[in-house]
Amino acid sequence: MTRISERPMPERTxxxxxxxxxxEWFKIWIVNLLLTIVTFGIYSxxxxxxxxxxxxxxxxxxxxxFDYHATGMQILIGRIIVVVGLVAFSxxxxxxxxxxxxxxxxxxxxxxxxxxxxxxxxxxxxxSNVRFDFRGTxxxxxxxxxxxxxxxxxxxxxxxxxxxxxxxxxFVRGHSLGNRSFDFGQGAxxxxxxxxxxxxxxxxxxxVLALTVGGSVAAMFATLDAGVEPDPATALxxxxxxxAALFLGFFPAALLYQAMVRNLMYAGTELEGGHRFSxxxxxxxxxxxxxxxxxxxxxxxxxxxxxxxxxxxRYLAENSFVHPEGDLxxxxxxxxxDAGAIGDAYSxxxxxxxxxxxx
Amino acid sequence: MxxxxxxxxxxxxRAFPPHSAHETPATLVVAGDRVALIDAEGVPLxxxxxxxxxxxxxxxxxxxxxxxxxxxTFLTRxxxxxxxxxxxxGGWLPALERADPLTMLSVVLACLAGAYVVVRWGLxxxxxxxxxxxxxxxxVAMDGGTMPLLDRVLFEQxxxxxxxxxxxxxxxxxxxxxxxxxxxxxxxRLLFRGMDGLPNAMALPGGTxxxxxxxxxxxxxxxxxxxxxxxxxVAHVRERHGLHxxxxxxxxxxxxxxxAGETGPLLEEALLEGNxxxxxxxxxxxxxxxDAGAVATIRAMGRDPEGLARFFDDMAARFGxxxxxxxxxxxxxxxxxxxxxxx
Numbered sequence: 001m002t003r004i005s006e007r008p009m010p011e012r013t014x015x016x017x018x019x020x021x022x023x024e025w026f027k028i029w030i031v032n033l034l035l036t037i038v039t040f041g042i043y044s045x046x047x048x049x050x051x052x053x054x055x056x057x058x059x060x061x062x063x064x065x066f067d068y069h070a071t072g073m074q075i076l077i078g079r080i081i082v083v084v085g086l087v088a089f090s091x092x093x094x095x096x097x098x099x100x101x102x103x104x105x106x107x108x109x110x111x112x113x114x115x116x117x118x119x120x121x122x123x124x125x126x127x128s129n130v131r132f133d134f135r136g137t138x139x140x141x142x143x144x145x146x147x148x149x150x151x152x153x154x155x156x157x158x159x160x161x162x163x164x165x166x167x168x169x170x171f172v173r174g175h176s177l178g179n180r181s182f183d184f185g186q187g188a189x190x191x192x193x194x195x196x197x198x199x200x201x202x203x204x205x206x207x208v209l210a211l212t213v214g215g216s217v218a219a220m221f222a223t224l225d226a227g228v229e230p231d232p233a234t235a236l237x238x239x240x241x242x243x244a245a246l247f248l249g250f251f252p253a254a255l256l257y258q259a260m261v262r263n264l265m266y267a268g269t270e271l272e273g274g275h276r277f278s279x280x281x282x283x284x285x286x287x288x289x290x291x292x293x294x295x296x297x298x299x300x301x302x303x304x305x306x307x308x309x310x311x312x313x314r315y316l317a318e319n320s321f322v323h324p325e326g327d328l329x330x331x332x333x334x335x336x337x338d339a340g341a342i343g344d345a346y347s348x349x350x351x352x353x354x355x356x357x358x359x
Numbered sequence: 360m361x362x363x364x365x366x367x368x369x370x371x372x373r374a375f376p377p378h379s380a381h382e383t384p385a386t387l388v389v390a391g392d393r394v395a396l397i398d399a400e401g402v403p404l405x406x407x408x409x410x411x412x413x414x415x416x417x418x419x420x421x422x423x424x425x426x427x428x429x430x431x432t433f434l435t436r437x438x439x440x441x442x443x444x445x446x447x448x449g450g451w452l453p454a455l456e457r458a459d460p461l462t463m464l465s466v467v468l469a470c471l472a473g474a475y476v477v478v479r480w481g482l483x484x485x486x487x488x489x490x491x492x493x494x495x496x497x498x499v500a501m502d503g504g505t506m507p508l509l510d511r512v513l514f515e516q517x518x519x520x521x522x523x524x525x526x527x528x529x530x531x532x533x534x535x536x537x538x539x540x541x542x543x544x545x546x547x548r549l550l551f552r553g554m555d556g557l558p559n560a561m562a563l564p565g566g567t568x569x570x571x572x573x574x575x576x577x578x579x580x581x582x583x584x585x586x587x588x589x590x591x592x593v594a595h596v597r598e599r600h601g602l603h604x605x606x607x608x609x610x611x612x613x614x615x616x617x618x619a620g621e622t623g624p625l626l627e628e629a630l631l632e633g634n635x636x637x638x639x640x641x642x643x644x645x646x647x648x649x650d651a652g653a654v655a656t657i658r659a660m661g662r663d664p665e666g667l668a669r670f671f672d673d674m675a676a677r678f679g680x681x682x683x684x685x686x687x688x689x690x691x692x693x694x695x696x697x698x699x700x701x702x
Contacts, residue, residue, distance in 0.1 A: 041614075127380075308623060
């Protein structure tokens, strides 16, 4: 059998539409913020519901919108459990021996939390009145989030692209929409190409930094070695160089990588019945959006954040497509809900937000 | 369909039957306690009571939703008709979200003021509460866990002769006797370590104070300065600055995440780095506090605080002023000047 990404796409293309508007979202966001502040953070759980609903209800495929169904109380209870757990853990982890056991326990608890969190989000999300579900197993999560990363470290990160592919497979294959499951199949080549390009960016940034500020950093260390007092400007050089390396090298490279592998994930995803997906995000364009967003938010004391969120969401939606095998209306009519997902949604807690797939 | 006494409300929209993605044009009919959903031909799709039909409040310009039993959903754009038929609870929220520009402006200003108050004082309160709640036995356990690690990566064995160590220990006991009383459970102890020839002293939250060989040698002839340094470290222990720093860094990240929600790529990283800088500002404040505490202790001992100021001058001459926004400590010149101002 050929990989999903290598099979021909169905001819039909449906764009994902995002109808959220910055002005409208700003008003909802600022009210969220005010209520969160005056309730000492408690309202943030309900604010999250409002935010999820605004973005999901404004995202649609051929007029059929997504929706979010969790309640503020569910999220609040989940957060309280997580906070109490973290406080207990941080206190325990400071005591020798007990701390070691606590850390080990957390390592093995983490995959479970990841699965619960993915399931909570999936079961509380619907498209066209039908809920998603997530049925990834603990064992698969343990390999994906704990064992495979150890393997990647042992191979000196040469297998990092394979880990990304594994995370995508775990995420996509675990999901279903109603009684239709998702499948994933994508070659490793694209992931390595994306990783290589991101690496090139880091190397390029390193070379540029070495040519521009490298001299002053070297000067700083030279004066230190000589035991002479450096003047304050040169003393700051290594700190500035570190931040420059992070913000010009690593962070943009990570974002470029995320954009490229997002396209790969969409191309390798299939919904039972031959329905396919595609993403046409351009990495550099996304980077430009992220940089200008960050500058606008910083310059406006955070008040431009709603505008920035709408802008990046719209860009991602505009570059996401569904290729249904046949008429979407007919297909939608044949999807039936899996009643279990709805019942389970009420017993779930919202664990940690892993953002397994990022953007 | 409705009786004469109860007015009948009709809302036009579309509906999804229970657990189905199949959408159909529909009318919601509400009369008294009865709620019914009928399709375009007037065929009833579903009948229920007012209690089982949950109208959701408005959210921006999105379609209003009515949640019906068994996962059926009714959607409509006719706000007014729905509000008349099935009033949604909590209507004040959408009203506030659609407020006039002047009200919105006051909400914005209230948020800016509130965010400032929360980060400026709320964080300190939260950190103080967390520090207060942490039992000192936990802090002592932290010392026990940290020392072996520090010994492995940072320290060597001390080369200070035993008689000189006894002298310093006596000075340390004098500092303890004249400083503020310890919190219950604190295990005060003084350790000597070598550290690559660097003069340094540090305090761990449980009461452990470490002085390096180079520092002891540097202050061989200056008991006032050595007492000042020891009093400074004991002040860190008494004020529980270690725990403050730990909780501050965590608390600020959580606070921003709770208030702002997802900030998006790059900005998230920028915020995290910004928090590190702010946490450093917190440690600079702690250093100033410990300096002030040290001066009070030295005075109580009947010694001269000038010794500590002399020490900072000496450090500035050897290693530069340090300090600034990216540093954990205030500049040495500033510190000695502040101490002398108080004399």
